[in-house]
Amino acid sequence: MRAAPLLLLALLAAGPARAVQPNEVLPDASLEHRAREISAGLRCLVCQNQSIDDSDAPLAKDLRLIVRERLKAGDTNQAVEDYVVRRYGEFVLLRPVFGLHTLLLWATPLLAILLGGFGIWRLSRRRAPPPERRLTAAEEAEVAALMRRD
Known part of the structure; x- marks a missing residue:
């Protein structure tokens, strides 16, 4: 019973799992940060509900490598995103334009x-409910007559 709160705390502290492999990480921290920002906004075309940063699919890995290659070549974040959209279509964007x-x-x-x-x-x-309607005098007399018959 005491282990449950510790397990919950460990799960919460772990944070989201990333699929980026150590050999993909750029040595320049600022470029790696930019690559992660771009990757977080690109959809894995295999998984379709994950970013390429979160997906283990081979296509997602290829896209991560393309992003990093374009950044090393000197492209801006927008230029990298535009390149990927031209190549794979707007569906690759997690946030549609x-x-x-x-x-x-x-x-x-x-x-x-x-x-x-x-x-x-x-x-x-x-x-x-329909508005309440009162009986007319003739209707009341007819009801009274019908009630007397019984």
Whole structure:
């Protein structure tokens, strides 16, 4: 029972696992930091839900090496990202660009909230009880007559 909190603390302290191998790490710390920043924003095309920094897939390793080669060649972070996007398409970006061709992607959450709110509003209006209506004198007399028959 005492080991559970220690195990939880050890798991929390461990942090995220990275797939970057020691032979991939650049000797220049600033270049390695830039490579990690770029890699965190690029999607593994095999895993599709991980960055290339987190993926062990061979393609992710190739992409990490391309990023590091481009940085060693003197490219800026944006130039490296543009190179990878030209080569693999915009799907490689974990954070899609905001443009006319991705407008539906960005607008979908807002549209879903608006449509959901409209649907809830319509349901609440439909389920509202009808206004109470009083019987007319003729209707009350008819009900009284029907009640006397029994």
